[in-house]
Amino acid sequence: KSSLTSAKRGELNTHPLVKRLFDIAETKLSNLVISADLTDTRSLLECARGPYIAVFKTHIDLVSDFSEDTVQGLKEISKEHNFLIFEDRKLVDIGHTVQKQYHGGSLRISEWAHIVNLSVLGGDGIVEALTQTIEDPGFTHRDERGFLILAEMTSRGNLATGSYTEKCVEMVRKCPRSMIGFVATQALGDVAPSDASSDEDFVIFTTGINMASKGDKLGQQYQTPAAAVRRGADFVIAGRGIYGAADPVEAAKAYQKDGWDAYRERTKSI
Ligand code: UP6
Numbered sequence: 001k002s003s004l005t006s007a008k009r010g011e012l013n014t015h016p017l018v019k020r021l022f023d024i025a026e027t028k029l030s031n032l033v034i035s036a037d038l039t040d041t042r043s044l045l046e047c048a049r050g051p052y053i054a055v056f057k058t059h060i061d062l063v064s065d066f067s068e069d070t071v072q073g074l075k076e077i078s079k080e081h082n083f084l085i086f087e088d089r090k091l092v093d094i095g096h097t098v099q100k101q102y103h104g105g106s107l108r109i110s111e112w113a114h115i116v117n118l119s120v121l122g123g124d125g126i127v128e129a130l131t132q133t134i135e136d137p138g139f140t141h142r143d144e145r146g147f148l149i150l151a152e153m154t155s156r157g158n159l160a161t162g163s164y165t166e167k168c169v170e171m172v173r174k175c176p177r178s179m180i181g182f183v184a185t186q187a188l189g190d191v192a193p194s195d196a197s198s199d200e201d202f203v204i205f206t207t208g209i210n211m212a213s214k215g216d217k218l219g220q221q222y223q224t225p226a227a228a229v230r231r232g233a234d235f236v237i238a239g240r241g242i243y244g245a246a247d248p249v250e251a252a253k254a255y256q257k258d259g260w261d262a263y264r265e266r267t268k269s270i
Contacts (some may be wrong), residue, residue: 001186001187001189001204001231001232001266002187002201002234002267003266003267004201004267005026005264005267006022006023006025006026006031006263006267007022007026009022009201010022010023010025010026012199012201013201015146015176015177015180016143016144017084017114017115017143017144017145017146017180018146018180018181018201018203020084020144021054021055021084021180021203024054024055024082024083024084025054025235027082028051028052028053028054028082028083029256029260030052030053030054030256030259030260031054031229031233031234031235031236031259031260031263032052032053032054032055032225032235032236032238032252032255032256032259032260033053033054033055033056033057033086033205033235033236033237033238034047034048034053034055034056034057034237034238034239034242034243034252035057035059035088035207035237035238035239036048036056036057036058036239036243037059037062037239037240037243038062038063038243039062039063039064040063040064040065041063041065041066041067041069041070041073044058044063044070044073044074045070045073045074045077047243047248048074048077048078048081048083049077049081050081050249050252051081052249052252052253052255052256053081053083053252053256054083054084054235055083055084055085055086055115055205055235055237056074056078056083056084056085056086057085057086057087057088057237057239058074058085058086058087058088058113059087059088059089060087060089060107060109060113061089061107066106066107071108071111071112074112075112078114084114084115085112085113085114085115086113086114086115086116086117086148086205087109087112087113087115087116087117088117089101089102089109089113089116089117089118090117090118090119090150091116091117091118091119091126091130092118092119092120092121092122092126093122093126094122094125094126094129095125095126095128095129095130096129098118098126098129098130099129099130099132099133102116102130102133103133103139110133110134110139110141110145111141113145114144114145114146115145115146115147115148115180116130116145116147116148117147117148117149117150117183118130118147118148118149118150119149119150119160120149120167120168120171124171124174127147127149127171127174127175127178127179128175130147130178131175131177131178131179134178135177135178145178146178146179146180146181147178147179147180148179148180148181148182148183148203148205149168149171149172149179149181149182149183150168150182150183151164151165151168151169151182151183151184151188152165152182152183152184152185152186153207154185154207154208154220154221154222155218155219155220155221156215156219156220156221157219165184165188165191166191166192167192168182168188169182169188169189169191169192169194170192172202173192173194173200176200176202180202180203181202181203181204181205181234182202182203182204182205183205183206183207183237184204184205184206184232185206185208185223185228185231185233186204186206186231186232186233187204187231187232188202188204188232189202203234203235204232204233204234204235205233205234205235205236205237206228206231206233206235206236206237207237208220208221208222208223208228208237209222209223209224209225209228209236209237209238209241209255210222210223210224210238210240210241211224211225211238211241211251211254211255211258212241212245213241216240222241224258225238225255225258225259225262226258226259226261226262228259229259229262229263229266230262230266233259234263236255236259238255241255242255
């Protein structure tokens with residue numbers, strides 16, 4: 001897990017999107033991602049307002065009135081409130097199919113989502129396919145796009161463990177220009193043996209974050225922002241713990257503080 005501050009990581013990282021991510025974290029003093037699992041455009045955009053988040057995570061296929069207004073609204077609000085958008089699409093298919101799911105299609109994900117995640121159940125063809133799409137000379141957002149490999153999951157009994165997780169690390173190492181990190185529950189640098197240079201710096205996003213609950217009835221398992229950061233999370237992702245709270249704004253503030261204080265504690269120079 002990185003013991004460098006966001007400011008330092010932003011400075012050292014050569015990927016423009018990662019630089020921007022750490023720059024936002026440092027400016028807003030936040031490593032909080034809200035998981036806005038909401039089902040209409042108005043609630044979705046409303047949830048994105050406010051000063052506490054560094055990244056806004058969507059499940060765009062939940063939005064029943066998805067339209068041009070959703071796309072424009074997301075783009076505008078991410079600029080206005082200075083955050084990145086992460087579409088939690090969990091792409092998992094053959095390369096040829098995911099290219100069409102990511103770029104174009106009904107959801108136009110490549111147009112508005114800075115970050116998208118994927119599963120490598122089908123092998124590394126998906127990594128190659130998505131890398132190709134953003135490196136195409138005709139694709140205009142290249143420096144503003146990156147992918148996360150879903151290397152571990154938070155649901156009880158999940159199969160993303162052991163050698164599967166190791167393979168995910170190897171795949172990210174092979175494509176650092178497009179794969180910027182992982183969705184995982186801990187730092188993964190030591191999981192797979194590496195001959196990589198010591199300057200690799202993958203970003204860890206951790207889901208399953210809640211300050212008031214240990215889990216739900218469908219297998220979700222939670223830890224607090226601070227606990228996740230101590231295990232190596234760089235960004236903590238909370239959904240119902242925030243938008244389902246009696247006062248979501250106060251909740252966002254509390255999660256932001258818990259996560260950011262823990263990150264500062266982890267990276268403080270001795
Ligand atoms: N998510 C997980 N666990 C994973 C991967 N993704 O919870 O292993 C996603 C869910 C949801 C969010 O799809 O969008 O993170 C968690 O929401 P919650 O905080 O309301 O449980």
